[in-house]
């Protein structure tokens with residue numbers, strides 16, 4: 070059952086389909102495999118020098134010897150062993166999901182691309198204006214175009230916002246960036262002062278506050294900003310090729326935020342009994358294990374004994390609502406493992422772990438595609454573009470190994486970050502009778518999960534998620550994240566919008582104009598031609614800030630577009646999001662609806678996953694003591710969506726996993 074892809078690349082194994090006669094992607098939004106230079110991501114080479122010779126090039130830095138101490142799984146240039154075991158279960162790092170290109174979607178490989186890299190020097194420098202001058206300051210753009218105005222969504226609740234972050238953390242994480250606790254590189258210190266080597270350290274691109282900053286006129290000089298690790302830093306890019314930013318988690322929707330993206334992350338959080346993930350019991354409730362390095366991971370903790378969790382994703386402690394959802398998912402795994410173990414007492418720990426993991430991933434994929442994504446991408450848009458098959462009976466066999474499941478940089482660094490706009494700065498705590506029990510300020514609780522273990526806070530915050538409105542999807546951003554991000558004990562903090570803009574430049578994202586072109590949308594040649602999607606008022610500001618229409622950042626203008634009716638983003642971001650979630654589904658051999666007999670659920674198991682998976686039920690089953698929940702738990706409570714007793718909500722029938730062959 071071993072497949073040697075290196076010596077026998079044309080070997081067929083997917084029911085008579087060979088690489089040359091794969092069905093072509095006929096969806097039409099984009100031809101598949103559009104990403105340009107793809108690093109070494111999926112070249113199955115054993116030897117990097119031999120590869121260099123083949124490519125007739127040299128490498129900017131000598132690569133670390135494969136298998137050496139400097140070459141833990143983190144520095145493999147996307148090279149993976151050439152053998153793939155065709156397993157019923159996903160690997161932890163996503164390798165061998167694609168049997169032809171086993172490294173696709175694995176950690177430490179580049180983000181995908183729709184548009185060519187745009188670097189100032191063609192290789193890695195920050196992009197400049199068409200005129201050669203610097204682009205406008207990211208903080209200035211944030212202040213002018215993304216102010217705070219608390220307009221709330223009339224339908225969707227904060228749980229919809231928060232679940233988006235869970236999906237994000239499943240799909241990508243910029244290499245070398247902490248994204249929650251303090252970065253290891255200081256380009257701008259805790260007091261907002263530039264580090265002495267900020268100008269010379271190639272990893273530094275601090276965001277400067279202008280002298281007349283509206284909020285901090287005499288305050289800090291800068292916000293720390295460390296550049297993302299790239300193929301170039303790792304010696305994996307030919308000398309004159311553009312640096313490709315790397316992502317460090319599996320791109321697949323495989324709950325890697327819960328299980329980890331490498332064996333090194335997965336093992337310490339497994340219990341190795343009963344298929345369970347490790348938990349600590351406190352106050353009769355299950356919590357994730359303690360992170361051994363509290364002072365680094367939870368820098369806001371006041372003592373090393375405060376809760377600070379270890380999970381599959383390093384961002385787990387970043388904000389209380391995120392941590393709650395991580396814990397809900399972790400408990401769901403253990404709940405499933407417990408039931409499987411009761412009905413199949415002969416299954417060993419490994420089988421229980423893998424089977425529970427497989428069911429949990431299916432459940433999350435179902436919730437993501439049928440409950441969450443239609444809110445943001447639009448139900449009809451998703452049906453039209455074959456992202457979902459509502460009412461499908463039986464398998465949906467649209468897996469296509471030619472579709473690249475990598476997360477597009479345009480998605481992770483621009484389009485999906487637009488949903489930072491949904492964040493609310495104050496979080497409600499709500500009782501079982503849906504009365505307000507309290508309110509907490511977000512910036513007081515970054516990286517400090519202590520809050521959720523206090524009294525009833527876990528349940529009260531969870532009800533708050535489903536009770537409170539999310540912010541409207543627009544250009545207004547909450548000042549908790551534009552003035553006080555990770556403020557710690559300071560009076561000021563970072564600006565997430567400015568960071569998003571800076572990150573887009575750091576990654577050399579194509580411009581707004583080029584991305585519209587790639588999406589097949591009308592290409593604006595002047596500022597006024599942007600009026601088709603952006604209001605006159607905003608176009609005036611763009612004109613005032615940018616020198617040239619071709620300079621306009623995708624991150625910025627994409628977020629200014631009017632929402633497409635039925636969706637929560639404008640046409641350019643919607644194009645990117647649609648393309649991404651098409652790839653994430655069709656490029657995943659293990660997608661839960663796939664009928665490939667070596668991995669498929671039985672028809673009745675698939676049916677119960679479809680009928681019994683819901684965000685409402687998961688919250689009910691894994692909170693401490695929540696007894697009622699509205700059936701549509703991404704929607705606010707309304708006359709058509711009143712809370713019902715938890716046991717009235719549909720559930721997955723796990724008895725269908727009883728192993729009859731053995732009995």
Ligand code: HEM
Pocket residue numbers: 230231232233234237241242243246248249316387388480481482485486488489491492550565568569572
């Ligand atoms: C309170 C909630 C949130 C906070 C504090 C937060 C904060 C952050 C921070 C600090 C980063 C890294 C910035 C950088 O250095 O480049 C980030 C990245 C990102 N965020 Fe959020 N975020 C939140 C919620 C969300 C939500 C709701 C979504 C989407 C629905 C989202 C989508 C993303 C994406 C796609 C990235 C890039 C991931 C990557 O590839 O590394 N975030 N966020």
Ligand SMILES: [Ca+2]
Pocket residue numbers: 238239240318319320321322323324325326
């Ligand atoms: Ca993943």
